[in-house]
Amino acid sequence: QSVLTQPPSVSGAPGQRVTISCTGSSSNIGANYDVHWYQQLPGTVPKLLIYGNYNRPSGVPDRFSGSKSGTSASLAIIGLQAEDEADYYCQSYDNSLSGYVFGTGTKVTVL
Amino acid sequence: QVQLQQSGPGLVKPSQTLSLTCVISGDSVSSNSAAWNWIRQSPSRGLEWLGRTYYQSRWYNEDALSVKSRITIKPDTSKNQFSLQLDSVTPEDTAVYYCVRGHSHSFGWYFDLWGRGTLVTVSS
Numbered sequence: 001q002s003v004l005t006q007p008p009s010v011s012g013a014p015g016q017r018v019t020i021s022c023t024g025s026s027s028n029i030g031a032n033y034d035v036h037w038y039q040q041l042p043g044t045v046p047k048l049l050i051y052g053n054y055n056r057p058s059g060v061p062d063r064f065s066g067s068k069s070g071t072s073a074s075l076a077i078i079g080l081q082a083e084d085e086a087d088y089y090c091q092s093y094d095n096s097l098s099g100y101v102f103g104t105g106t107k108v109t110v111l
Numbered sequence: 112q113v114q115l116q117q118s119g120p121g122l123v124k125p126s127q128t129l130s131l132t133c134v135i136s137g138d139s140v141s142s143n144s145a146a147w148n149w150i151r152q153s154p155s156r157g158l159e160w161l162g163r164t165y166y167q168s169r170w171y172n173e174d175a176l177s178v179k180s181r182i183t184i185k186p187d188t189s190k191n192q193f194s195l196q197l198d199s200v201t202p203e204d205t206a207v208y209y210c211v212r213g214h215s216h217s218f219g220w221y222f223d224l225w226g227r228g229t230l231v232t233v234s235s
Contacts, residue, residue, distance in 0.1 A: 002157050036221040045209065045228055046158070051221040089158055093219045099175045100148075100220065102158035 003028060004090050004103035011109040012080045020106045022073040022090035028101060030071035033093040037066055037075045040087040049088070050075065077108070085110045113137035115210050115226035122232050123204075129197040129231055133210030140186045140193055141166045146213040146220060149184060149195045152228075153206035163213060164193055200233045207231075 005023045012018040022035060029035055037050040048057055050066035053073065063079045073092075077084055090103035119131035133147070140147055146165035152158050162174035164184045174182050183196040197204060208231055212224040 032218055034216050034219040034221070036216075036219075038222070045225040046222075047225075048221060048223045051214075051223070052216040055216075057223065091158075091221065097176055099173070100160040102160070105157060 002104045003094055003097070003101050004092060006088075006090060006103040006106045008104070009107045009109065011111055012077075013111045014080055014082060016080050017076060017078045018080055018108060019077075020075045020088055020090075020108070022075070022103050024071050024073075024092060024094075026071060027096040028071075028092045028094040029068065029073055031095055033095075035066065035068050035073035036091045037064075038089045038091065039084075040089065042086070046089065080108075080110055082110050084108060113212070113224055115212065115224060117208075117210050117226040117229050119208075119229055119231070121230055122234065123200055124235050125201055125233055126199055129195070129200050129204065129208075129233075131195045131208055131210070131229055131231070132192055133194070133226055134190065134192040135212075136191075138212065140164075140191050141188055143167055144214065146215075147184075147186065147193045148211040148213050148222065149208060150211050150222070150225075151206040151208045155203075156206070159206075161195070161197075165213075202233045205231065205233045 038046040039049045040046045053068040054066040094101045116134045146163045148163040149161040181198040186193045207228040210226040211222045213220045
């Protein structure tokens with residue numbers, strides 16, 4: 001169903017850097033549509049983490065950063081903390097589906 | 112503080128209609144800078160955008176191709192709310208349904224405010 005592919009899981013020790021990839025195609029990320037990222041803590045609703053490829057909403061720590069290149073995007077967490085353990089989703093627009101699409105989701109585990 | 116308050120039944124029988132309502136406080140369903148979406152989440156389908164309604168000089172509706180023939184999203188300006196109707200449901204429509212506010216950015220929209228979610232189970 002999802003047209004944006006993410007790794008199922010990534011892990012790291014506290015303080016380390018982890019990166020989550022979001023791979024799309026020429027009808028979504030590659031068509032220059034923005035990529036946005038969401039964090040979903042266990043048992044909660046998704047929360048906007050990054051919008052417009054690299055912008056952080058007010059209140060989001062600067063250890064979260066986003067980037068985009070070609071048909072892919074990435075979310076980096078620099079200085080991983082225990083409270084970052086959550087599911088992360090990318091989102092964009094797809095012009096072949098004429099709708100908004102989400103990534104498959106990545107579970108981040110803090111070792 | 113902007114809030115979205117969802118309501119609706121948690122159990123729907125197969126072939127019947129799923130109906131949910133989302134009341135907006137602190138913003139307006141007629142806002143020219145927001146869109147009002149329904150998104151669902153299930154283990155099998157992940158996060159899935161279903162559709163939206165928004166006002167920019169006139170009302171617009173856009174729906175996901177996967178549910179286009181079955182979905183109706185309507186604004187209600189008198190109650191500052193919007194609703195979802197999904198017809199002919201099957202067990203595959205079992206999911207947590209969220210009402211969500213969307214905002215436009217340079218090349219696309221993002222979702223910045225989510226309701227608490229309603230678990231809807233389709234079962235006889």
